[in-house]
Amino acid sequence: MTPLGARMRALREERGVSLKQMAAALNVSSAYLSALEHGRRGKPTGFLLHRIITYFNVIWDEAEELQRLAELSDPKITIDTAGLAPEATELTNRLAAAIGKLDADDLIALRTELQRRASKPRT
Incomplete structure (x- = not known):
């Protein structure tokens, strides 16, 4: 699970929203949303992230936190150490x-x- 996926799941559970309900509201498949939560898909596009923030109707601080978590949620990161020690x-x-x-x-x-x-x- 990615940091963003964990937070999305927590928000869904706090609000009593199923994966299927959220997926329908965002116009994405529940399989995609599940893969996003579990880290089998990369971070969402900025557009989808904005829709997720709007869906949860979070305040600015929490919206910024979701954006920060999205940046830290690429499950297949590549590190280029060429030229480093x-x-x-x-x-x-x-x-x-x-x-x-x-x-x-x-x-x-x-x-x-x-x-x-x-x-x-x-x-």
Whole structure:
């Protein structure tokens, strides 16, 4: 499941809306919407994302959060390490090999550490 898919499912459940009802309202198939929620489809187009935001009638902060989650929800990301340090290529390959073996706590810890280190000013 992608970050956007998890949030969409939570919004549907909070509002008591079935996948089929939401799909009909958005004029997409329930199979597509299910695949979007489960990460078997890439992030939605900007147009569809806007329709999802409108469907849930969310406030601006939450609409921005859905847009941010959509940007982080490509389940088939490609990382080009050409021209970077050898450690970048090694890290990318190790992560690709191990990601399916990591539990949620491991993934959260790695994400948190990456965010912390990436936000530090470079000296």
